[in-house]
Amino acid sequence: MRKILKNFPQRKGFGILWMVVRQAGDLEYVEVWVIKGKTRYNLLFQKISPETTCS
Numbered sequence: 001m002r003k004i005l006k007n008f009p010q011r012k013g014f015g016i017l018w019m020v021v022r023q024a025g026d027l028e029y030v031e032v033w034v035i036k037g038k039t040r041y042n043l044l045f046q047k048i049s050p051e052t053t054c055s
Helices: 002-011
Strands: 015-024 027-036 039-046
Touching: 002 015, 002 027, 002 039
Parallel strands: none
Antiparallel strands: 015 027, 027 039
């Protein structure tokens, strides 16, 4: 999952600044900070499929 979330922004021209997996009870989120030009973005993805694992 991390590889997918890392490759997608890079293909769109974004640089990856930081990526972390966060637990919130039974839910799992992946937070990604990216940059393009001088603008930074904070992306938050919720893991919704139990078959997908983050490593």
